[in-house]
Amino acid sequence: MGNRLEDKIIVVTGASSGLGRGIAKACAKEGAKVVVSDIREEPTAGGFEDDAALTTVQSIRDSGGEAVFVRCDVTRSDQVAHLIAEAVKTFGRLDVMVNNAGIFRAGKRMHEFGEADLDVCFEVNAKGTFFGSQEAVKQFLAQGDGGNIINIVSTAGLQGHPNQSVYNISKGAQANLTRCLAIEYGKDQIRVNGICPTYAKTALTRELFNDEDFDSSFTESIPLKRWGEVEDVANLAVFLASDESGYIHGDLIKVDGGETLSRYSV
Numbered sequence: 001m002g003n004r005l006e007d008k009i010i011v012v013t014g015a016s017s018g019l020g021r022g023i024a025k026a027c028a029k030e031g032a033k034v035v036v037s038d039i040r041e042e043p044t045a046g047g048f049e050d051d052a053a054l055t056t057v058q059s060i061r062d063s064g065g066e067a068v069f070v071r072c073d074v075t076r077s078d079q080v081a082h083l084i085a086e087a088v089k090t091f092g093r094l095d096v097m098v099n100n101a102g103i104f105r106a107g108k109r110m111h112e113f114g115e116a117d118l119d120v121c122f123e124v125n126a127k128g129t130f131f132g133s134q135e136a137v138k139q140f141l142a143q144g145d146g147g148n149i150i151n152i153v154s155t156a157g158l159q160g161h162p163n164q165s166v167y168n169i170s171k172g173a174q175a176n177l178t179r180c181l182a183i184e185y186g187k188d189q190i191r192v193n194g195i196c197p198t199y200a201k202t203a204l205t206r207e208l209f210n211d212e213d214f215d216s217s218f219t220e221s222i223p224l225k226r227w228g229e230v231e232d233v234a235n236l237a238v239f240l241a242s243d244e245s246g247y248i249h250g251d252l253i254k255v256d257g258g259e260t261l262s263r264y265s266v
């Protein structure tokens with residue numbers, strides 16, 4: 001156990017699986033008290049967790065950390081308000097809000113997507129981050145001593161990716177919300193940053209990972225010649241959650257093995 005986040009109260013949405021789970025576990029390992037939140041408690045099938053039989057809270061507690069679970073669908077503003085209220089009721093305050101819950105839709109050109117795919121990407125990825133930020137900001141302003149929001153965006157929020165327009169534009173909205181909030185709430189000492197991973201190994205990308213052609217062409221296209229790992233993202237989240245990153249604000253930081261540097265690969 002480390003102490004880089006000692007006694008910080010951190011809420012992570014979508015934390016039963018994948019990146020959110022990894023972020024929750026990494027924060028707890030550094031001494032944070034973590035509110036694990038999701039629509040379900042067990043990890044999504046098909047993920048890469050080596051402890052998938054355990055819930056995130058069980059895994060954190062088994063390692064000596066402190067965590068509670070609060071069920072919350074981030075598309076519902078009343079449930080997000082309840083999540084923050086529960087975090088404060090349990091641990092006394094809120095220090096960091098990680099808006100991680102997200103879903104992915106891909107495999108079609110724009111004209112082939114249905115309205116349901118468009119709606120669900122906006123509901124979870126954009127609106128969910130909006131509600132999470134809104135409730136966190138209200139709590140931070142009430143506490144009166146700053147705050148910290150970390151949005152899990154994507155390199156898809158920074159550039160166009162083919163055959164995933166509905167996901168791409170929801171991530172673009174999340175990226176721009178990060179910039180807006182940083183400008184609006186900097187004077188309240190509320191820091192806001194985004195993390196932009198390329199494909200990392202989670203349930204969300206399992207289908208792509210299992211596609212041998214995609215796997216080899218994707219790996220080849222990345223200058224570091226490998227997929228992202230949950231830990232790559234979690235390590236940055238710990239840094240952004242900590243006071244070590246105190247002057248980093250409004251940034252959208254890539255965790256992409258160099259993916260976005262060039263169209264050339266060597």
Ligand SMILES: NC(=O)c1ccc[n+]([C@@H]2O[C@H](COP(=O)([O-])OP(=O)(O)OC[C@H]3O[C@@H](n4cnc5c(N)ncnc54)[C@H](O)[C@@H]3O)[C@@H](O)[C@H]2O)c1
Binds near residue numbers: 015017020100155
């Ligand atoms: N895995 C990647 O390659 C990758 C790359 C870039 C960005 N991201 C982003 O990272 C975030 C996490 O993705 P992941 O790869 O860990 O996926 P994942 O599917 O493993 O985990 C997502 C979690 O979010 C939860 N969730 C879904 N809808 C929800 C809702 N309405 N309310 C609350 N929770 C909900 C799911 O139950 C699940 O536990 C997403 O925002 C995703 O867009 C992932």
